[in-house]
Amino acid sequence: MSIVVFAEFADGAYKKSSLEALSAGRSIAEQNQETVIAVQMDGDAQADILAQHGAHKVVQASGNYGAFASDSWSQAFAHICQELGASLVLISNTYCGKSMAPRVAFQLKADMASNVVSMPNTDNGFSVKRGVFSGKAFAWVQLKSSVKVLALTPNSFEIKQWGGQAELQSITAQGESNIVVDSIQKVTGKIPLTEAEVVVSGGRGLKGPEHWGLIEDLAQNLGAATACSKPVSDMGWRPHSEHVGQTGITIKPNLYIAVGISGAIQHLAGVSSSKVIVAINKDPEAPFFKAADYGIVGDAFDVLPQLIAASK
Amino acid sequence: MKILVCISVVPDTTTKIGFTDNNTAFQTAGVQFILNPYDELALTRGLELAEANSGTVTVAHVGLADSEAVIRKALSMGADSALRINAQPTDAQQVAAELAHIAAEYDLVLTGRESIDYNGGMVCGLLGAALNRPSVNVVTRIDFENGSWSFDRDIDGGKESLHVQGPCVASAQKDLCEPRIPNMRGIMAARTKPLTVLDAQGATTGAHCEQFELPAPKQGVKLIDPSQAAQLIDLLKNEAKVI
Ligand SMILES: Cc1cc2nc3c(=O)[nH]c(=O)nc-3n(C[C@H](O)[C@H](O)[C@H](O)COP(=O)(O)OP(=O)(O)OC[C@H]3O[C@@H](n4cnc5c(N)ncnc54)[C@H](O)[C@@H]3O)c2cc1C
Ligand SMILES: Nc1ncnc2c1ncn2[C@@H]1O[C@H](COP(=O)(O)O)[C@@H](O)[C@H]1O
Numbered sequence: 001m002s003i004v005v006f007a008e009f010a011d012g013a014y015k016k017s018s019l020e021a022l023s024a025g026r027s028i029a030e031q032n033q034e035t036v037i038a039v040q041m042d043g044d045a046q047a048d049i050l051a052q053h054g055a056h057k058v059v060q061a062s063g064n065y066g067a068f069a070s071d072s073w074s075q076a077f078a079h080i081c082q083e084l085g086a087s088l089v090l091i092s093n094t095y096c097g098k099s100m101a102p103r104v105a106f107q108l109k110a111d112m113a114s115n116v117v118s119m120p121n122t123d124n125g126f127s128v129k130r131g132v133f134s135g136k137a138f139a140w141v142q143l144k145s146s147v148k149v150l151a152l153t154p155n156s157f158e159i160k161q162w163g164g165q166a167e168l169q170s171i172t173a174q175g176e177s178n179i180v181v182d183s184i185q186k187v188t189g190k191i192p193l194t195e196a197e198v199v200v201s202g203g204r205g206l207k208g209p210e211h212w213g214l215i216e217d218l219a220q221n222l223g224a225a226t227a228c229s230k231p232v233s234d235m236g237w238r239p240h241s242e243h244v245g246q247t248g249i250t251i252k253p254n255l256y257i258a259v260g261i262s263g264a265i266q267h268l269a270g271v272s273s274s275k276v277i278v279a280i281n282k283d284p285e286a287p288f289f290k291a292a293d294y295g296i297v298g299d300a301f302d303v304l305p306q307l308i309a310a311s312k
Numbered sequence: 313m314k315i316l317v318c319i320s321v322v323p324d325t326t327t328k329i330g331f332t333d334n335n336t337a338f339q340t341a342g343v344q345f346i347l348n349p350y351d352e353l354a355l356t357r358g359l360e361l362a363e364a365n366s367g368t369v370t371v372a373h374v375g376l377a378d379s380e381a382v383i384r385k386a387l388s389m390g391a392d393s394a395l396r397i398n399a400q401p402t403d404a405q406q407v408a409a410e411l412a413h414i415a416a417e418y419d420l421v422l423t424g425r426e427s428i429d430y431n432g433g434m435v436c437g438l439l440g441a442a443l444n445r446p447s448v449n450v451v452t453r454i455d456f457e458n459g460s461w462s463f464d465r466d467i468d469g470g471k472e473s474l475h476v477q478g479p480c481v482a483s484a485q486k487d488l489c490e491p492r493i494p495n496m497r498g499i500m501a502a503r504t505k506p507l508t509v510l511d512a513q514g515a516t517t518g519a520h521c522e523q524f525e526l527p528a529p530k531q532g533v534k535l536i537d538p539s540q541a542a543q544l545i546d547l548l549k550n551e552a553k554v555i
Contacts (some may be wrong), residue, residue, distance in 0.1 A: 010468065013318045070437065071446045093433075095467045099449045105405070110406060123352050127522060134428050137328040137526050141403075141519035148554030172454055178446045182462075184468035194468075198555060222555055234397050240452070240487045241466065246325050246428055247349050255554040266325045272527060276552045278544065279533070289533050293545060298538025310542035311555075 002035045003028060006077065007050060007058075007098055009043035011186075016195050017092035017154035020051045024157040025090050026054025027119060037084055038166070038201040039170035041065070041073055047108040051166035053159065058166045059084065065175030068096060072175030074103035077109035079173040081108060081147075089149045094194070099149040111143035117252075117273075134246045134269040153251045154195050168236035183226045193242065198255045199274075201244065203229040203259020203267075205281065205300055209237035215259065221311040225249070260300045262290025280304075313367025313456070318411055319386055320348040320401070321379045321426040331524045338429075338524070347382050350424025352389075352491040354484035354519035357454050358422050359390045359492065365456055368392045369457035372414060374399055374407045381509065388502035397510050405432060405518030408438035413513055416443055420461060421481040425450050439515060444479045450486040499549035506543045 003025045007016040025036045036044075038055040045060040059082055065072040072251050077100065079200045081089050089099040089104060095115060105112035117138065118129040128150060129140045193199065200219040202212065212226075221227045226242060233243040245249055246269040256274035260281060262268060271277070279288035296303050323343045330339035340498075347355075362369045372395045373379055373384040383394045387543065397410045417420050421443070426428055426433035433449070440447025452471070453464035462475040494502070536544050548555045 015468075069446070070448070071440065074437075074441070088493045094397075095450065095465075098433055099437060099447065102404075102408075102434040103441040103447065105434075106438055106441035111518055112434065114404075114434055128517075129433075129525070132429065132431055132524070133329045134431060135527075137331075137524055139521045140523045140525065141521050143519055145517070159466060177446065178478060178480070179476055182473045182475060184467070184470060184472050186467075190469055192468045243486070250431075255548065255552070269325075276548070276554045277530075278548070291530060292533045293530065293552065294536060295533040296538050296541055296542070296544060297537050303538055306541035307470075307545060310545040 001032070001087040002037050002084050003088045004081050004084055005036060005055070006091040006097060006100070007038040007040045007045070008087070008092065010234060014049060015092060015094055016159070017094055017152070019159050020154065020157040021090040021092045021152050022053045023160045023162070024053060024119065024152065025088070026160070026162055028088065031122070034087070039077065041077060042067070045168060047166045047168045051164050052161055052164045055166045058168045060168060060170045061173055062170060063173045063175060065173070066177060068182065069177035069179040069181065070099035070103060071179060072177035074100040074175070075108065076106035076173035076175030078104045080171050083171060087147055089147070091149065091151050093151045093153050097151060098281050099151055099193055099300065105149040108147045108149065109145065110147040110149045111145040112149040112151070113141050113143060114154045116150045131250070131273065135250050135271070135273050136269050153252060155197065155254070168174055170238040174296065191225040193227055193244070194224045194251055196251070196253050198222045198224035199227050199249055199251060199253045200224045200257045201227035201229070201261060202232060202259050203261030204231050212222070212238065213303070214300070214308070217308045218257070218304060218311065221308060229267055229300065258288055261288060262286050263291055313364045314418045315362050315367055315369045315409065316415055316421045317351065317354065317355045317358045317369060317371045317386070317391065318350040318421065318423045319371050319373050319383070320424065321345050321373065321375060321382045322427055322429040325349070325428065329526070332493055335524045336522070344400070345382060347385055348424050348427050350426065350484050350486070353486065353488045354422035354424055355386055355391065355482065356396070356492040357489045358420070360489065361420070361456055362446070369393060370418070372397065372411055373402045374410045376400055383507060384502050385494065387505045388498040389492050390498060391505070393505060394507040395510055396507060397512050398513035403518035403520070404432035404434035405438060406515045408435045408442060409515030410512055411435070412439055412442035412466060414438060414510070415439060419479050423483045425483045425485045432508070436481050440481040443481065446476050447482070448474065448476065448480060449483040450485040451482045452485050454482060454488065510528045538554070
């Protein structure tokens with residue numbers, strides 16, 4: 001029995017969330033003496049890095065599947081999973097992983113759970129905990145099929161150093177795509193919001209886009225990504241990709257700092273799984289304070305410069 | 313051009329989530345159910361495309377009769393007809409398996425990025441695989457140009473533009489369009505539009521929910537004097553240890 005982990009390699013490095021998935025896979029393997037195999041679809045596999053993070057074996061895939069497309073990649077990847085006798089397939093919930101995982105599950109006739117936030121419980125079958133109701137609750141779900149696919153939420157599993165070596169194998173797999181990619185526009189140098197460990201977020205309380213330098217400066221000092229509330233992106237102060245909440249992105253950083261955001265239930269839905277929450281708001285009655293660990297009742301324009309100075 | 317929009321019925325976004333029966337069932341008493349916000353976007357864009365290309369839009373829902381008010385709302389927004397597959401939805405894989413039985417005849421199948429209750433984000437990819445068609449998820453633009461579907465979709469740290477020749481499946485992300493609000497004429501017309509109830513195939517694959525859990529409540533907020541804001545950085549470093 002083997003645990004296959006999709007090792008996503010992008011812009012010259014492994015995705016942090018793929019390394020989390022690998023570490024999680026190894027922790028599961030340790031309990032049942034299983035083999036953990038990292039499968040890399042493009043870029044040159046770095047077996048030493050993958051071994052350090054838990055892989056017993058590394059598979060470098062090759063074939064006609066081309067640059068990323070959900071159909072060809074899932075076809076080729078599922079084929080490799082079959083060849084490796086995978087009983088459990090772990091894919092991180094990145095944009096790439098999200099588009100592949102259901103297709104892989106279908107092809108492997110596997111039961112699947114997405115948004116998985118905890119290690120499986122195997123006391124009585126196989127159950128995992130997953131986020132539901134946009135972060136307002138969790139559900140324990142049982143999977144029964146002999147092969148299972150889990151899509152893991154980033155920032156939910158600890159990266160561990162396992163040490164050891166991994167054998168490198170190459171496997172050829174085919175995959176065809178009807179998707180033609182015309183262009184890719186990347187915002188370089190930005191930390192992807194879903195993977196960020198620290199997020200600084202601004203709401204309507206910041207009054208206008210011209211004040212976002214304050215959010216960006218604090219974020220820069222803390223190595224944080226920036227986010228915003230829905231009205232802020234609706235008004236075009238910030239790009240839509242930064243909007244967090246029930247109808248935006250759900251995030252789970254170690255630290256979420258909300259500045260000038262009231263804390264509406266739809267906003268909290270997307271951020272309440274953050275480990276530590278800080279609310280900065282001039283209104284002591286703002287609902288965000290009920291969801292926060294630390295709070296400052298004060299004017300953002302007075303508080304932010306102090307925080308920027310203190311975090312330099 | 314035949315477009316199918318898959319719609320889910322979810323608790324209103326302001327719902328305070330609770331559970332009953334030893335945390336095995338969602339507390340529905342007093343909860344208002346709505347059309348999933350992402351499906352509303354999928355439907356709106358589907359309608360715009362159909363109107364511009366003399367096409368039709370059908371909405372499909374896997375669910376019981378109590379969903380019909382929401383299905384009527386979709387009709388009042390402008391969908392031509394509706395299908396309700398008569399089964400209690402239990403998980404994305406079961407839903408996708410049921411939908412796959414009716415979806416093959418459509419040129420474009422749209423779903424939402426995710427349902428805001430189950431949050432699977434899976435139905436689009438599952439349908440694509442089941443129909444052996446490309447699936448394009450989290451799209452912020454859909455156009456029909458020179459006989460192919462063209463899309464923008466979110467990717468990590470950016471955006472991808474792509475196109476697909478031939479039938480495909482896509483999932484709507486916010487930004488796709490502004491949701492259409494039904495007008496009086498639409499509401500009247502919806503009453504007589506066909507809503508067909510189909511027997512389910514009885515698909516049962518997928519995850520079985522055993523128990524729900526609410527997040528641990530916060531311990532209470534620790535307030536810091538706004539004139540001593542720098543203290544916060546110290547607390548985050550040395551007490552919470554998150555920076
Ligand atoms: C279907 C639906 C889905 C939604 N989805 C989302 C979602 O995904 N994400 C989301 O964010 N919202 C969502 N909303 C909107 C949500 O209900 C709130 O309207 C929104 O979150 C409010 O944004 P805000 O806190 O930035 O603005 P406001 O509610 O206007 O709050 C601004 C806050 O800033 C404070 N403030 C003002 N000036 C200062 C100052 N100088 N210093 C410090 N504080 C100051 C005020 O006291 C206030 O608390 C959704 C709503 C609906 C109906
Ligand atoms: N019961 C259902 N009936 C029809 N479509 C559904 C149903 N549940 C989910 N969907 C569609 O699948 C999308 C993604 O759902 P999910 O995979 O549950 O997050 C939704 O936005 C809908 O478009």
